[in-house]
Amino acid sequence: MRHLSCPACGNRVFFENYACLACGTQFAFSPRTGQMAPLFGDNAILACANRQQYACNWTSDDGEPMCRSCRLDSVIPNLSFAGNLERWRKIEQAKRRVVYDFIRLGLPIEPRGPGNQSGLTFQFLSANLTVAPVMTGHDSGLITLDIAEADDAVREHRRTEMLEPYRTLVGHFRHELAHYFFERLVLPSSDIQACRAVFGDERADYQQALQIHYRGGAPPDWGLHFISAYASAHPYEDWAETFAHFVHIVATMDTALDLGFGGEPSQAISDPYTTEDFEALIKAFLPITEKVNEINRSMGQPDMYPFVLSDEVKGKLHFIHMIVAKNSRTHAGNMRTPEVAA
Ligand SMILES: [Zn+2]
Ligand SMILES: [Zn+2]
Ligand SMILES: [Zn+2]
Structure with missing residues (x-):
């Protein structure tokens, strides 16, 4: 990750920040420029619609209300359940980091839609709300994540149980996207x-x-x-x-x-x-x-x-x-x- 600056005062800010601690300027990350862009004043840019819940700090994209990362979601956690908003925030934060990786790598990371059947879509499911167990995995461009992976205690328990040295949300996304790119770039x-x-x-x-x-x-x-x-x-x-x-x-x-x-x-x-x-x-x-x-x-x-x-x-x-x-x-x-x- 290259370092980022406040668009108003130049103070160092971080990828997860919504505003500058030094001058209070509200900003959003623009995946198009790789910079933070101001939300008010000259050169103001529109924030992703998911910013309202502080689930996203990116800019909206291509006239769509949501950003390049949030537009990839087809199912988000049910926010009426306690703890799910926090889980969703952690999941989206990790996902944005990984979407950023793939933009920098120059690989296609676009939402699945009527004109793009080979695009991607994410669903974030909870085992409490499904009949079958939720399996984190990839299936023809559909990436499923068990939202319990956003709970440190659950993820750490699974990591030790499965004798893994490393288990993170960022790691899950990089792994599942690897399956997607195998199918999309290598197999054909x-x-x-x-x-x-x-x-x-x-x-x-x-x-x-x-x-x-x-x-x-x-x-x-x-x-x-x-x-x-x-x-x-x-x-x-x-x-x-x-x-x-x-x-x-x-x-x-x-x-x-x-x-x-x-x-x-x-x-x-x-x-x-x-x-x-x-x-x-x-x-x-x-x-x-x-x-x-x-x-x-x-x-x-x-x-x-x-x-x-x-x-x-x-x-x-x-x-x-x-x-x-x-x-x-x-x-x-x-x-x-x-x-x-x-
Ligand atoms: Zn500032
Ligand atoms: Zn967003
Ligand atoms: Zn796998």
């Missing part, structure tokens, strides 16, 4: 053969693979071949887990470089989201994780990045980098206009 393209050579054949029986994984666990040497134990369950999950990590890496590097960690932004990685240089990206990322992990331990906090990248995993990440670059509208060499200004 000639890259599918190469993808199967790298990740395995995703046509292998999925339910059976998951049953075997949950019954017997990951193979003991999974760390040599996979980014996570869950990635070893099935090629489809290996792709999604690895793709999510590619986004973790570019998003973290973007923030780190902006904050001046890891030295001056080099020529090779002036923009981690669109850099051509995968090797430079990984080389810059790993020392930062070592340092921040150590800082976290000093505070008794879990590691920021509790993962090890084996050579095989780096190869998989490199393949994903290639797929993203090929399909990006903001990537160098592509003629389409960037939506978030550099």
